[in-house]
Amino acid sequence: xxxxxxxxxxxxxxxxxxxxxxxxxxxxxxxxxxxxxxxxxxxxxxxxxxxxxxxxxxxxxxxxxxxxxxxxxxxxxxxxxxxxxxxxxxxxxxxxxxxxxxxxxxxxxxxxxxxxxxxxxxxxxxxxxxxxxxxxxxxxxxxxxxxxxxxxxxxxxxxxxxxxxxxxxxxxxxxxxxxxxxxxxxxxxxxxxxxxxxxxxxxxxxxxxxxxxxxxxxxxxxxxxxxxxxxxxxxxxxxxxxxxxxxxxxxxxxxxxxxxxxxxxxxxxxxxxxxxxxxxxxxxxxxxxxxxxxxxxxxxxxxxxxxxxxxxxxxxxxxxxxxxxxxxxxxxxxxxxxxxxxxxxxxxxxxxxxxxxxxxxxxxxxxxxxxxxxxxxxxxxxxxxxxxxxxxxxxxxxxxxxxxxxxxxxxxxxxxxxxxxxxxxxxxxxxxxxxxxxxxxxxxxxxxxxxxxxxxxxxxxxxxxxxxxxxxxx
Numbered sequence: 232x233x234x235x236x237x238x239x240x241x242x243x244x245x246x247x248x249x250x251x252x253x254x255x256x257x258x259x260x261x262x263x264x265x266x267x268x269x270x271x272x273x274x275x276x277x278x279x280x281x282x283x284x285x286x287x288x289x290x291x292x293x294x295x296x297x298x299x300x301x302x303x304x305x306x307x308x309x310x311x312x313x314x315x316x317x318x319x320x321x322x323x324x325x326x327x328x329x330x331x332x333x334x335x336x337x338x339x340x341x342x343x344x345x346x347x348x349x350x351x352x353x354x355x356x357x358x359x360x361x362x363x364x365x366x367x368x369x370x371x372x373x374x375x376x377x378x379x380x381x382x383x384x385x386x387x388x389x390x391x392x393x394x395x396x397x398x399x400x401x402x403x404x405x406x407x408x409x410x411x412x413x414x415x416x417x418x419x420x421x422x423x424x425x426x427x428x429x430x431x432x433x434x435x436x437x438x439x440x441x442x443x444x445x446x447x448x449x450x451x452x453x454x455x456x457x458x459x460x461x462x463x464x465x466x467x468x469x470x471x472x473x474x475x476x477x478x479x480x481x482x483x484x485x486x487x488x489x490x491x492x493x494x495x496x497x498x499x500x501x502x503x504x505x506x507x508x509x510x511x512x513x514x515x516x517x518x519x520x521x522x523x524x525x526x527x528x529x530x531x532x533x534x535x536x537x538x539x540x541x542x543x544x545x546x547x548x549x550x551x552x553x554x555x556x557x558x559x560x561x562x563x564x565x566x567x568x569x570x571x572x573x574x575x576x577x578x579x580x581x582x583x584x585x586x587x588x589x590x591x592x593x594x595x596x597x598x599x600x601x602x603x604x605x606x607x608x609x610x611x612x613x614x615x616x617x618x619x620x621x622x623x624x625x626x627x628x629x630x631x632x633x634x635x636x637x638x639x640x641x642x643x644x645x646x647x648x649x650x651x652x653x654x655x656x657x658x659x660x661x662x663x664x665x666x667x668x669x670x671x672x673x674x675x676x677x678x679x680x681x682x683x684x685x686x687x688x689x690x691x692x693x694x695x696x697x698x699x700x701x702x703x704x705x
Contacts, residue, residue: 260285260286260287261284262287262288263282263283263287263288263290264289264290264291264292265278265279265289265290265291266296267292272292275298276289276296276300276308277300280302280304280308283304283306285304285306285336286305287306288307288309289307289309290311291310291316292311292316293312294315294316295317295319296318297319298318298326299320299321299324299325299328300318300325300327301328303332305335305337306338307338308338308340308341308343309340310341310343313341313343313344313380313381314344314382315344316344318343318344318346320346320351321347321348322347322348324349324350325349325350325351325352326346326347326348326386327340327345328352328355330353330355332355332356332396339377339378340379340381342381344384345381345383345384345386345389346386348386349386349387349388350391351389351390351409352383352390352391353390353391353393354378354392355393356396377399378390378401380403380404381405382405383406383407383412384407384408384409386409387411388409388410388411388413389404389406389411389412389413389414390412390413391413391414391416392413392414392416392422392441393419395418396419396422397420399422400422400423401413401424402423402426402427403427404427405427405429406428406430408432409432411432411437412429412434412454414437414438415437415439416439416441417440417441418440418441418442419438420441421442421444422441422444423445423446424444424445424446424447425446425448426449428449429449429450429451430450430452430453430454431453431455433454433455434455434457434458434460435451435458435459435475435478436451436460437460437461438459438460438462438465440462440465442464442465442466442467442468443468444468445469445471446468446469446470447469447471447472447473449474451473451475451478452475452476452477452478453478454478456479456480457478457481457482457483458501459475459483461482461484462488463485463488464487464488465484465491466489467491468492470491470492470493470494471495473496474499475501476499477499478502479503480503480507481498481521482507483506483507484507484508484511485507485510486509486511487511488514489512489513490514492514494515494519496520497520498519498520498521498524499521500522500524501525503524503525504524504528504529505546506519506528506529507531508528508529508531508536509530511533511536512535512536513534513535513536514533514536515539516528516536516537517537517539517540518540518541520541520542520543521542521546521551522543523544523546523547525547525549526546526549526550526551527568527571528543528553529553530555531555531556532556532557533558534559534561535561536562537561537562538552538564539563539564539565539566540565542566542567543566543567543569544567544568545569546571549571549572550573550576551568551571552575553575556578556580557581558580559580560581560584561580562583562584562585562586563575563583563585563586564586565586565588567588568593569593570592571594572594573595573598574595574597574615575588575590575596576599577597577599577603577639578601580606581604581605582605582606584609585608585609585611586607586608586609587609587705588611589611589612589614590612590613590615591612592615593616594615595617595621596613596619596620597619597620598620598621599622599623599642600621600622601639603639604640604642605641606643607645608647609645609646610647610705612647612648612650612705613648613656618657619647619649619655619656620657620658621657621658621659622639622642622659622660622665623639623662639662640662640664642665642666643668644657644665644668645666645669646670646699646703647703648670648671649672650673656672656673656682657682658682659682659684659685659693661685661686662684663693665693667680667682667695669695669697669699670699671698671700671701671702671703672695672698675700675701676698676699676700679694679695679698680698682694
Protein backbone atom coordinates (compact mmCIF):
# COMPACT_ATOMS: atom_id res chain seq x y z
CA UNK A 232 0.00 0.00 0.00
CA UNK A 233 1.36 3.43 -0.97
CA UNK A 234 0.97 6.27 1.52
CA UNK A 235 0.29 9.62 -0.16
CA UNK A 236 -0.08 12.82 1.83
CA UNK A 237 -1.11 16.30 0.82
CA UNK A 238 1.78 18.33 -0.46
CA UNK A 239 3.33 15.42 -2.35
CA UNK A 240 2.88 15.75 -6.09
CA UNK A 241 1.36 12.95 -8.13
CA UNK A 242 3.57 11.48 -10.83
CA UNK A 243 1.54 11.29 -14.07
CA UNK A 244 1.44 8.13 -16.08
CA UNK A 245 3.23 7.79 -19.40
CA UNK A 246 -0.10 7.86 -21.21
CA UNK A 247 -1.09 11.16 -19.60
CA UNK A 248 2.32 12.66 -20.34
CA UNK A 249 1.91 11.74 -24.01
CA UNK A 250 -1.49 13.40 -24.02
CA UNK A 251 -0.15 16.62 -22.46
CA UNK A 252 2.74 16.86 -24.94
CA UNK A 253 0.36 16.78 -27.90
CA UNK A 254 -0.91 20.31 -27.28
CA UNK A 255 -1.31 20.91 -31.02
CA UNK A 256 -2.80 17.88 -32.78
CA UNK A 257 -1.29 16.38 -35.85
CA UNK A 258 -3.64 17.27 -38.67
CA UNK A 259 -3.55 16.99 -42.42
CA UNK A 260 -5.98 19.92 -42.72
CA UNK A 261 -5.50 23.65 -43.06
CA UNK A 262 -4.97 26.20 -40.29
CA UNK A 263 -7.29 29.21 -40.05
CA UNK A 264 -6.31 32.16 -37.84
CA UNK A 265 -8.46 34.39 -35.66
CA UNK A 266 -7.23 37.72 -34.27
CA UNK A 267 -3.67 38.90 -34.59
CA UNK A 268 -2.45 41.01 -37.46
CA UNK A 269 -2.03 38.52 -40.26
CA UNK A 270 -3.58 39.19 -43.64
CA UNK A 271 -6.85 37.33 -44.02
CA UNK A 272 -7.20 36.51 -40.31
CA UNK A 273 -10.75 36.26 -39.03
CA UNK A 274 -12.05 38.54 -36.31
CA UNK A 275 -14.58 36.00 -34.97
CA UNK A 276 -13.99 32.39 -34.04
CA UNK A 277 -17.40 31.31 -35.37
CA UNK A 278 -16.61 32.76 -38.81
CA UNK A 279 -13.38 30.78 -39.01
CA UNK A 280 -15.15 27.57 -37.94
CA UNK A 281 -17.91 28.14 -40.50
CA UNK A 282 -15.25 28.27 -43.21
CA UNK A 283 -13.29 25.29 -41.88
CA UNK A 284 -13.72 21.69 -42.95
CA UNK A 285 -13.21 18.46 -41.05
CA UNK A 286 -9.59 18.07 -40.00
CA UNK A 287 -8.78 21.80 -40.00
CA UNK A 288 -7.26 23.73 -37.11
CA UNK A 289 -8.59 27.10 -35.95
CA UNK A 290 -5.84 28.98 -34.10
CA UNK A 291 -6.95 31.93 -31.98
CA UNK A 292 -4.58 34.72 -30.94
CA UNK A 293 -4.73 36.43 -27.56
CA UNK A 294 -7.80 38.53 -26.85
CA UNK A 295 -11.30 38.32 -25.42
CA UNK A 296 -13.95 36.99 -27.80
CA UNK A 297 -17.60 37.43 -26.81
CA UNK A 298 -19.16 34.53 -28.67
CA UNK A 299 -21.36 31.47 -28.41
CA UNK A 300 -19.72 28.97 -30.74
CA UNK A 301 -21.47 25.99 -32.27
CA UNK A 302 -20.26 23.40 -34.75
CA UNK A 303 -20.78 19.87 -35.99
CA UNK A 304 -17.31 19.62 -37.54
CA UNK A 305 -14.24 17.64 -36.54
CA UNK A 306 -11.82 20.49 -35.86
CA UNK A 307 -8.99 21.52 -33.56
CA UNK A 308 -9.69 24.77 -31.73
CA UNK A 309 -6.48 26.09 -30.16
CA UNK A 310 -5.78 29.29 -28.26
CA UNK A 311 -2.47 31.08 -28.08
CA UNK A 312 -2.35 31.16 -24.27
CA UNK A 313 -5.00 30.01 -21.85
CA UNK A 314 -4.39 32.96 -19.52
CA UNK A 315 -4.96 35.58 -22.20
CA UNK A 316 -7.13 33.91 -24.88
CA UNK A 317 -10.68 34.20 -23.54
CA UNK A 318 -14.03 33.06 -24.93
CA UNK A 319 -16.83 34.74 -22.98
CA UNK A 320 -20.37 33.41 -23.39
CA UNK A 321 -22.00 36.58 -22.08
CA UNK A 322 -23.76 34.88 -19.19
CA UNK A 323 -26.16 32.61 -21.05
CA UNK A 324 -26.35 29.47 -23.22
CA UNK A 325 -23.21 27.54 -24.21
CA UNK A 326 -19.78 29.01 -24.86
CA UNK A 327 -18.40 26.24 -27.13
CA UNK A 328 -20.77 23.54 -28.34
CA UNK A 329 -20.08 20.42 -30.40
CA UNK A 330 -23.41 19.00 -31.53
CA UNK A 331 -24.44 15.92 -33.52
CA UNK A 332 -20.92 14.49 -33.31
CA UNK A 333 -21.75 10.82 -33.79
CA UNK A 334 -19.59 10.60 -36.94
CA UNK A 335 -16.77 12.81 -35.64
CA UNK A 336 -13.24 11.40 -35.83
CA UNK A 337 -11.86 13.92 -33.36
CA UNK A 338 -12.34 17.34 -31.82
CA UNK A 339 -9.97 19.37 -29.70
CA UNK A 340 -10.21 22.50 -27.56
CA UNK A 341 -6.96 23.69 -25.95
CA UNK A 342 -5.40 26.74 -24.32
CA UNK A 343 -8.44 28.95 -23.65
CA UNK A 344 -10.18 30.61 -20.75
CA UNK A 345 -13.83 29.66 -21.26
CA UNK A 346 -16.23 31.59 -19.07
CA UNK A 347 -19.71 32.94 -18.39
CA UNK A 348 -21.92 30.38 -20.08
CA UNK A 349 -24.66 27.96 -19.20
CA UNK A 350 -22.10 25.35 -20.28
CA UNK A 351 -18.46 26.09 -20.97
CA UNK A 352 -17.85 23.21 -23.41
CA UNK A 353 -20.64 20.89 -24.57
CA UNK A 354 -20.03 17.68 -26.47
CA UNK A 355 -23.04 15.67 -27.61
CA UNK A 356 -23.56 12.91 -30.16
CA UNK A 357 -27.06 14.14 -30.90
CA UNK A 358 -28.41 10.64 -31.36
CA UNK A 359 -30.69 8.20 -29.60
CA UNK A 360 -29.57 5.21 -31.65
CA UNK A 361 -27.62 2.47 -29.89
CA UNK A 362 -26.14 1.32 -33.23
CA UNK A 363 -24.23 4.59 -33.60
CA UNK A 364 -21.47 5.68 -31.26
CA UNK A 365 -19.01 8.50 -31.13
CA UNK A 366 -15.47 7.61 -32.11
CA UNK A 367 -13.40 10.41 -30.65
CA UNK A 368 -9.76 9.37 -30.88
CA UNK A 369 -7.42 10.81 -28.24
CA UNK A 370 -3.69 11.56 -28.48
CA UNK A 371 -3.15 8.45 -26.37
CA UNK A 372 -4.25 6.62 -29.50
CA UNK A 373 -2.07 8.86 -31.75
CA UNK A 374 -4.79 11.37 -32.60
CA UNK A 375 -6.02 14.60 -31.01
CA UNK A 376 -9.36 14.33 -29.28
CA UNK A 377 -10.15 15.92 -26.01
CA UNK A 378 -10.31 19.12 -24.02
CA UNK A 379 -7.02 20.06 -22.42
CA UNK A 380 -5.11 22.89 -20.73
CA UNK A 381 -8.06 25.25 -20.47
CA UNK A 382 -9.34 27.45 -17.65
CA UNK A 383 -13.08 26.84 -17.22
CA UNK A 384 -14.68 29.42 -14.96
CA UNK A 385 -18.06 30.92 -14.00
CA UNK A 386 -20.32 28.53 -15.93
CA UNK A 387 -23.29 26.48 -14.80
CA UNK A 388 -21.46 23.40 -16.11
CA UNK A 389 -17.79 23.59 -17.00
CA UNK A 390 -17.59 20.68 -19.46
CA UNK A 391 -20.63 18.55 -20.31
CA UNK A 392 -20.19 15.19 -22.05
CA UNK A 393 -23.52 14.17 -23.52
CA UNK A 394 -25.45 11.02 -24.20
CA UNK A 395 -23.56 8.07 -25.70
CA UNK A 396 -20.27 9.95 -26.02
CA UNK A 397 -17.12 7.90 -25.60
CA UNK A 398 -13.31 8.14 -25.59
CA UNK A 399 -13.25 11.81 -24.65
CA UNK A 400 -10.28 12.98 -22.62
CA UNK A 401 -10.43 15.95 -20.25
CA UNK A 402 -6.86 16.70 -19.26
CA UNK A 403 -4.92 19.43 -17.49
CA UNK A 404 -7.77 21.92 -17.14
CA UNK A 405 -8.53 24.25 -14.24
CA UNK A 406 -12.19 24.46 -13.16
CA UNK A 407 -13.29 27.30 -10.88
CA UNK A 408 -16.63 28.66 -9.70
CA UNK A 409 -18.91 26.50 -11.85
CA UNK A 410 -22.06 24.86 -10.52
CA UNK A 411 -20.60 21.57 -11.81
CA UNK A 412 -17.02 21.36 -12.95
CA UNK A 413 -17.51 18.30 -15.18
CA UNK A 414 -20.76 16.51 -16.00
CA UNK A 415 -20.95 13.04 -17.60
CA UNK A 416 -24.40 12.34 -18.96
CA UNK A 417 -26.30 9.06 -19.25
CA UNK A 418 -24.48 6.29 -21.14
CA UNK A 419 -21.40 8.38 -21.78
CA UNK A 420 -18.57 5.92 -21.33
CA UNK A 421 -14.89 5.09 -21.69
CA UNK A 422 -13.90 8.70 -21.04
CA UNK A 423 -10.75 9.83 -19.24
CA UNK A 424 -10.45 12.68 -16.74
CA UNK A 425 -6.79 13.29 -15.84
CA UNK A 426 -4.60 15.90 -14.15
CA UNK A 427 -7.29 18.55 -13.69
CA UNK A 428 -7.49 21.06 -10.86
CA UNK A 429 -11.15 21.30 -9.81
CA UNK A 430 -11.83 23.82 -7.06
CA UNK A 431 -14.49 26.12 -5.61
CA UNK A 432 -17.37 24.72 -7.67
CA UNK A 433 -20.63 23.49 -6.18
CA UNK A 434 -19.78 19.97 -7.39
CA UNK A 435 -16.42 18.90 -8.78
CA UNK A 436 -17.38 15.98 -11.04
CA UNK A 437 -20.95 14.70 -11.57
CA UNK A 438 -22.10 11.64 -13.48
CA UNK A 439 -25.52 10.12 -14.10
CA UNK A 440 -25.67 6.63 -15.60
CA UNK A 441 -22.12 6.92 -16.93
CA UNK A 442 -19.94 3.83 -17.36
CA UNK A 443 -16.33 2.65 -17.68
CA UNK A 444 -14.73 6.05 -17.09
CA UNK A 445 -11.21 6.47 -15.71
CA UNK A 446 -10.68 9.40 -13.33
CA UNK A 447 -7.10 9.80 -12.20
CA UNK A 448 -4.47 12.20 -10.88
CA UNK A 449 -6.83 15.13 -10.35
CA UNK A 450 -6.84 17.56 -7.44
CA UNK A 451 -10.44 18.13 -6.31
CA UNK A 452 -10.72 20.58 -3.45
CA UNK A 453 -12.87 23.26 -1.81
CA UNK A 454 -16.05 22.34 -3.69
CA UNK A 455 -19.18 23.28 -1.73
CA UNK A 456 -20.96 19.94 -2.10
CA UNK A 457 -19.32 16.71 -3.28
CA UNK A 458 -15.92 16.38 -4.84
CA UNK A 459 -17.37 13.60 -7.03
CA UNK A 460 -21.04 12.62 -7.22
CA UNK A 461 -22.23 9.54 -9.17
CA UNK A 462 -25.95 8.85 -9.49
CA UNK A 463 -28.03 5.92 -10.73
CA UNK A 464 -26.33 3.10 -12.59
CA UNK A 465 -22.87 4.59 -12.78
CA UNK A 466 -21.06 1.27 -13.15
CA UNK A 467 -17.49 0.06 -13.66
CA UNK A 468 -15.77 3.41 -13.22
CA UNK A 469 -12.25 3.61 -11.82
CA UNK A 470 -11.21 6.45 -9.51
CA UNK A 471 -7.50 6.27 -8.83
CA UNK A 472 -4.64 8.43 -7.51
CA UNK A 473 -6.64 11.60 -6.90
CA UNK A 474 -6.31 14.15 -4.10
CA UNK A 475 -9.82 14.90 -2.80
CA UNK A 476 -9.85 17.31 0.12
CA UNK A 477 -11.84 20.09 1.81
CA UNK A 478 -15.12 19.36 0.02
CA UNK A 479 -18.44 18.57 1.74
CA UNK A 480 -18.26 14.85 0.85
CA UNK A 481 -15.28 13.45 -0.99
CA UNK A 482 -16.80 10.74 -3.25
CA UNK A 483 -20.52 9.87 -3.29
CA UNK A 484 -22.05 6.91 -5.16
CA UNK A 485 -25.83 7.20 -4.94
CA UNK A 486 -28.28 4.45 -5.90
CA UNK A 487 -27.60 1.31 -7.93
CA UNK A 488 -23.96 1.96 -8.76
CA UNK A 489 -21.87 -1.22 -9.00
CA UNK A 490 -18.52 -2.52 -10.14
CA UNK A 491 -16.69 0.72 -9.37
CA UNK A 492 -13.11 0.77 -8.06
CA UNK A 493 -11.94 3.54 -5.72
CA UNK A 494 -8.23 3.09 -5.11
CA UNK A 495 -5.02 4.88 -4.11
CA UNK A 496 -6.70 8.21 -3.42
CA UNK A 497 -5.86 10.73 -0.71
CA UNK A 498 -9.24 11.75 0.75
CA UNK A 499 -8.74 14.22 3.55
CA UNK A 500 -10.34 17.03 5.54
CA UNK A 501 -13.76 16.78 3.91
CA UNK A 502 -16.53 18.34 6.00
CA UNK A 503 -18.77 15.26 6.07
CA UNK A 504 -17.72 11.86 4.74
CA UNK A 505 -14.72 10.75 2.75
CA UNK A 506 -16.55 8.06 0.73
CA UNK A 507 -20.31 7.37 0.63
CA UNK A 508 -21.86 4.25 -0.94
CA UNK A 509 -25.67 4.47 -0.86
CA UNK A 510 -27.97 1.67 -2.11
CA UNK A 511 -25.11 0.33 -4.22
CA UNK A 512 -23.49 -3.10 -4.38
CA UNK A 513 -20.29 -4.83 -5.45
CA UNK A 514 -17.87 -1.91 -5.38
CA UNK A 515 -14.21 -2.02 -4.31
CA UNK A 516 -12.63 0.56 -1.99
CA UNK A 517 -8.94 -0.20 -1.57
CA UNK A 518 -5.55 1.33 -0.81
CA UNK A 519 -6.91 4.77 0.01
CA UNK A 520 -5.76 7.19 2.69
CA UNK A 521 -8.59 8.93 4.59
CA UNK A 522 -7.56 11.48 7.20
CA UNK A 523 -9.48 14.14 9.15
CA UNK A 524 -12.87 13.77 7.50
CA UNK A 525 -15.92 13.83 9.76
CA UNK A 526 -16.39 10.14 8.87
CA UNK A 527 -14.18 7.95 6.69
CA UNK A 528 -16.29 5.43 4.72
CA UNK A 529 -20.09 5.25 5.01
CA UNK A 530 -22.22 2.47 3.52
CA UNK A 531 -26.03 2.60 3.65
CA UNK A 532 -28.20 -0.28 2.43
CA UNK A 533 -25.28 -1.59 0.36
CA UNK A 534 -23.99 -5.15 0.06
CA UNK A 535 -21.17 -7.23 -1.44
CA UNK A 536 -18.74 -4.31 -1.33
CA UNK A 537 -15.05 -4.77 -0.51
CA UNK A 538 -13.24 -2.34 1.80
CA UNK A 539 -9.61 -3.37 2.04
CA UNK A 540 -6.10 -2.11 2.66
CA UNK A 541 -7.17 1.43 3.51
CA UNK A 542 -5.51 3.68 6.08
CA UNK A 543 -8.22 5.63 7.95
CA UNK A 544 -7.15 7.93 10.75
CA UNK A 545 -8.29 10.92 12.81
CA UNK A 546 -11.87 11.12 11.56
CA UNK A 547 -13.12 14.16 13.42
CA UNK A 548 -16.55 13.23 14.78
CA UNK A 549 -17.49 9.68 13.89
CA UNK A 550 -16.26 6.29 12.73
CA UNK A 551 -13.52 5.30 10.35
CA UNK A 552 -16.04 2.95 8.70
CA UNK A 553 -19.79 2.76 9.29
CA UNK A 554 -22.02 0.03 7.81
CA UNK A 555 -25.46 1.44 8.50
CA UNK A 556 -28.71 -0.44 7.91
CA UNK A 557 -28.88 -3.62 5.85
CA UNK A 558 -25.28 -3.52 4.72
CA UNK A 559 -24.89 -7.27 4.25
CA UNK A 560 -22.14 -9.59 3.03
CA UNK A 561 -19.51 -6.88 2.72
CA UNK A 562 -15.85 -7.60 3.41
CA UNK A 563 -13.77 -5.26 5.57
CA UNK A 564 -10.25 -6.62 5.39
CA UNK A 565 -6.69 -5.53 6.19
CA UNK A 566 -7.46 -1.90 6.97
CA UNK A 567 -5.60 0.24 9.50
CA UNK A 568 -8.14 2.16 11.59
CA UNK A 569 -6.44 4.45 14.08
CA UNK A 570 -7.16 7.48 16.27
CA UNK A 571 -10.87 7.67 15.44
CA UNK A 572 -13.83 7.89 17.81
CA UNK A 573 -14.82 4.40 16.63
CA UNK A 574 -12.93 2.15 14.24
CA UNK A 575 -15.92 0.30 12.72
CA UNK A 576 -19.67 0.56 13.42
CA UNK A 577 -22.25 -2.01 12.30
CA UNK A 578 -25.95 -1.13 12.58
CA UNK A 579 -28.53 -3.74 11.53
CA UNK A 580 -26.01 -5.30 9.16
CA UNK A 581 -25.61 -9.03 8.57
CA UNK A 582 -23.06 -11.59 7.41
CA UNK A 583 -20.15 -9.22 6.95
CA UNK A 584 -16.59 -10.53 7.02
CA UNK A 585 -14.24 -8.40 9.15
CA UNK A 586 -10.77 -9.88 8.94
CA UNK A 587 -7.16 -8.83 9.35
CA UNK A 588 -7.78 -5.23 10.39
CA UNK A 589 -5.74 -3.27 12.91
CA UNK A 590 -7.86 -1.22 15.35
CA UNK A 591 -5.51 1.05 17.28
CA UNK A 592 -5.82 4.11 19.50
CA UNK A 593 -9.52 4.55 18.75
CA UNK A 594 -11.81 5.28 21.69
CA UNK A 595 -13.72 2.12 20.69
CA UNK A 596 -12.54 -0.46 18.19
CA UNK A 597 -15.59 -2.27 16.83
CA UNK A 598 -19.19 -1.44 17.79
CA UNK A 599 -22.09 -3.69 16.68
CA UNK A 600 -25.67 -2.95 17.66
CA UNK A 601 -29.36 -3.13 16.68
CA UNK A 602 -29.56 -6.65 15.23
CA UNK A 603 -26.16 -6.86 13.60
CA UNK A 604 -25.99 -10.65 13.25
CA UNK A 605 -24.04 -13.50 11.69
CA UNK A 606 -20.94 -11.38 11.17
CA UNK A 607 -17.49 -12.99 11.18
CA UNK A 608 -14.84 -11.06 13.11
CA UNK A 609 -11.54 -12.86 12.71
CA UNK A 610 -7.78 -12.27 13.02
CA UNK A 611 -8.00 -8.57 13.85
CA UNK A 612 -5.78 -6.62 16.24
CA UNK A 613 -7.54 -4.50 18.89
CA UNK A 614 -5.45 -1.91 20.75
CA UNK A 615 -7.80 0.95 21.65
CA UNK A 616 -8.24 3.41 24.49
CA UNK A 617 -11.45 2.07 26.08
CA UNK A 618 -13.04 -1.03 24.54
CA UNK A 619 -11.90 -3.37 21.78
CA UNK A 620 -15.36 -4.73 20.85
CA UNK A 621 -18.79 -3.59 21.98
CA UNK A 622 -21.82 -5.72 21.13
CA UNK A 623 -25.18 -4.17 21.98
CA UNK A 624 -25.95 -0.75 23.47
CA UNK A 625 -23.96 -0.34 26.71
CA UNK A 626 -22.63 3.05 25.67
CA UNK A 627 -26.12 4.39 25.07
CA UNK A 628 -27.47 2.90 28.33
CA UNK A 629 -30.69 2.04 26.52
CA UNK A 630 -32.13 -1.35 25.74
CA UNK A 631 -35.41 -2.16 24.06
CA UNK A 632 -37.47 -5.34 24.21
CA UNK A 633 -36.48 -5.86 20.58
CA UNK A 634 -32.81 -5.82 21.61
CA UNK A 635 -33.55 -8.31 24.36
CA UNK A 636 -35.42 -10.74 22.13
CA UNK A 637 -33.51 -10.31 18.91
CA UNK A 638 -30.35 -8.25 19.45
CA UNK A 639 -26.92 -8.43 17.84
CA UNK A 640 -26.53 -12.19 18.16
CA UNK A 641 -24.96 -15.09 16.25
CA UNK A 642 -21.75 -13.21 15.47
CA UNK A 643 -18.44 -15.10 15.53
CA UNK A 644 -15.45 -13.40 17.18
CA UNK A 645 -12.56 -15.76 16.45
CA UNK A 646 -8.73 -15.65 16.42
CA UNK A 647 -8.35 -11.94 17.21
CA UNK A 648 -5.59 -10.25 19.22
CA UNK A 649 -6.83 -8.06 22.09
CA UNK A 650 -3.96 -5.96 23.44
CA UNK A 651 -3.66 -5.51 27.19
CA UNK A 652 -3.55 -1.71 27.10
CA UNK A 653 -7.31 -1.36 26.58
CA UNK A 654 -9.63 -0.40 29.44
CA UNK A 655 -11.67 -3.53 28.65
CA UNK A 656 -11.14 -6.01 25.84
CA UNK A 657 -14.80 -6.52 25.03
CA UNK A 658 -18.26 -5.87 26.43
CA UNK A 659 -21.81 -6.73 25.40
CA UNK A 660 -25.37 -5.87 26.33
CA UNK A 661 -28.71 -7.28 25.24
CA UNK A 662 -27.20 -10.17 23.28
CA UNK A 663 -25.88 -13.49 24.55
CA UNK A 664 -25.73 -15.84 21.55
CA UNK A 665 -22.40 -14.74 20.08
CA UNK A 666 -19.45 -17.09 19.76
CA UNK A 667 -16.08 -16.03 21.25
CA UNK A 668 -13.40 -18.52 20.31
CA UNK A 669 -9.61 -18.80 20.43
CA UNK A 670 -8.90 -15.10 20.82
CA UNK A 671 -5.69 -13.83 22.39
CA UNK A 672 -6.61 -11.70 25.41
CA UNK A 673 -3.45 -9.69 26.09
CA UNK A 674 -1.53 -12.47 27.82
CA UNK A 675 -1.25 -16.26 27.74
CA UNK A 676 -4.24 -17.90 29.40
CA UNK A 677 -4.82 -21.44 30.62
CA UNK A 678 -8.31 -20.85 31.94
CA UNK A 679 -11.27 -19.65 29.84
CA UNK A 680 -11.72 -15.90 29.35
CA UNK A 681 -14.92 -14.36 30.72
CA UNK A 682 -16.46 -11.50 28.69
CA UNK A 683 -18.68 -9.46 30.95
CA UNK A 684 -21.91 -7.82 29.88
CA UNK A 685 -25.57 -7.70 30.63
CA UNK A 686 -29.01 -8.73 29.44
CA UNK A 687 -31.90 -6.38 30.02
CA UNK A 688 -30.04 -4.56 32.81
CA UNK A 689 -29.00 -7.80 34.56
CA UNK A 690 -25.34 -8.86 34.69
CA UNK A 691 -24.41 -11.67 32.34
CA UNK A 692 -21.32 -13.06 30.66
CA UNK A 693 -20.01 -14.90 27.60
CA UNK A 694 -17.00 -17.18 27.64
CA UNK A 695 -14.10 -17.82 25.31
CA UNK A 696 -13.50 -21.41 26.37
CA UNK A 697 -10.25 -21.86 24.48
CA UNK A 698 -8.30 -18.59 24.46
CA UNK A 699 -5.07 -18.47 22.47
CA UNK A 700 -1.84 -18.75 24.44
CA UNK A 701 0.10 -16.39 22.17
CA UNK A 702 -0.82 -13.59 19.75
CA UNK A 703 -1.54 -14.37 16.15
CA UNK A 704 0.65 -13.08 13.34
CA UNK A 705 -1.70 -10.72 11.53
